[in-house]
Amino acid sequence: MAQSLSLYSRANSFIELGKIMSLAAKSGSLQDSEFRYLYPDFYDSLQSAGNHNQWFTPENIVLALEAWGKALNEESVYLWIRMYESKIQLNEPKRVAVIMAGNIPLVGFHDFICTLISGNYFVGKLSSDDKILLPALADLLCAIEPEFAKMIRFTEGILNEFDAIIATGSNNTARYFEYYFSKYPHIIRKNRNGIAVLTGNESAETLKKLGSDICSFFGLGCRNVSKIFIPFGYDPAKLYTGIALFFNVLNNHNKYMNNYSYYRSIYLLNNTPHLDNGTVILTESEQYSSPIPVVYYQYYDNLEQLLIKLSSDDNLIQCIATDAFVSHKTVLPGNTQSPGVADYADGIDTMKFITEL
Helix, strand or coil, rough: CCCCCCCCHHHHHHHHHHHHHHHHHHHCCCCCCCCCCCCHHHHHHHHHHHHHCCCCHHHHHHHHHHHHHCCCCCCHHHHHHHHHHHHHCCCCCCCEEEECCCCCCCCCCHHHHHHCCCCCCEEEEECCCCCHHHHHHHHHHHHHHHHHHHHHEEEECCCCCCCCCEEEHHHHHHHHHHHHHHCEEEEEEECCCCEEEECCCCCHHHHHHHHHHHHHHHHHCCEEEEEEEEECCCCHHHHHHHHHHHHHHHHHHHHHHHHHHHHHHHHHHHHCCEEECCCEEECCCCCCCCCCEEEEEEEEECCCHHHHHHHHHHHEEEEEECCCCCCCEEEEECCCCCCCCCCCCEEEECCHHHCCC
């Protein structure tokens, strides 16, 4: 059945949705009375999401809304869809099932955008940790353009009646997804991590921005920096320059501090060398994926050799916060949690995948 909405009608609806998300973010603590009056149902959903999941603090919900509101600007969206326009216009709609993670607010929103802007039907299986925000945004989208109502379906049960699948989870769940969905066209995403590469010449302001990459969303996102490469001779305690700005936010969150107390005890019992500012633990490690509230660091002595290592470990890395070099994965410090519409998780072009179904 051919799609009744044109590509640019769909895109414009998302641009309007982005404006509402930005408006919500500008309300700060989500207590703004004018916003509550204009969008009472959405306002209530934002409050419910925070009550449902303690990791989804008002600040973190605002951060997610702000990032996507910024990304869904007219110029960026138009430039993005033009790259796929010819294929989108020719395709018959497919049913794309999306299994979502729930580590940070709206972590599956980009798959939602890609599926619907490309004119396909979205079948969403929500994480139990994040089952309120996306349906609330879907309701707003349908209010902007009622035709979307017949293109969106959410389920908490077994997925059925779909033509392709996009699934995001841990390395363990990825093996499960590969087994059960191998006969369908699919994208299966595994664990990846944000990292940072420092030269030792970073200003205090840059280190403050890096603190945001580390601590926003309590470090739960795959784009959060969990590992930092520093040159030999660099004092890792300098990393606390930016982290210190988040001391109150982290220190006043019970779940986060429970994790901190646990790992602090483990490191002390095992005599593991580490630094500790009472909120974030720094320890040297060759691993990439650090537990909350730990940040790993590793020394390097030659940037060119480090780049070779990072290339070989590419499948473990989501993005790289640095101003030392430029690659397809680098962003400037402070920007890891502000992806644009053309930035794809795991480097897999979701729009290309969907438009070639």
